[in-house]
Amino acid sequence: MKVEYVTSPIGGGTELYISAAEYKRVNSKDGWSDRQNLMFAVRSYTQTNQSRNKIKSRDLEEAFRHIKKDGTIVLATKLAGEFAWCEIYVITDNKIIPVLTSSDGENVNINYSEKTKRELNRKP
Numbered sequence: 511m512k513v514e515y516v517t518s519p520i521g522g523g524t525e526l527y528i529s530a531a532e533y534k535r536v537n538s539k540d541g542w543s544d545r546q547n548l549m550f551a552v553r554s555y556t557q558t559n560q561s562r563n564k565i566k567s568r569d570l571e572e573a574f575r576h577i578k579k580d581g582t583i584v585l586a587t588k589l590a591g592e593f594a595w596c597e598i599y600v601i602t603d604n605k606i607i608p609v610l611t612s613s614d615g616e617n618v619n620i621n622y623s624e625k626t627k628r629e630l631n632r633k634p
Contacts, residue, residue, distance in 0.1 A: 511544035526555040526585040559587040561596040575623035576600040
């Protein structure tokens, strides 16, 4: 399993980058044994950056749904005073798409993908 820590152009400190290919691999039958390692890396990132929120696998799945052919899932730490929280972005088709964001670390905004919106509209 491979992730990258990068000096942040979006948030504060570092960012955690997960390539779409790696995310897809760890969610396949062949890569399933690495899935726990991916979630450990995500939990470690949020804990190290003293994030108020936790990133769940469904948050990463929603981010992955925004990716077209290839791209990157980005976890970025945001700061407001003494509070830190983690946001999720996707870089795909030369665009940065916000997926899970907040202005204060408490109220979270989710930018659902078109696929998720269609699924939500089908449910009674």
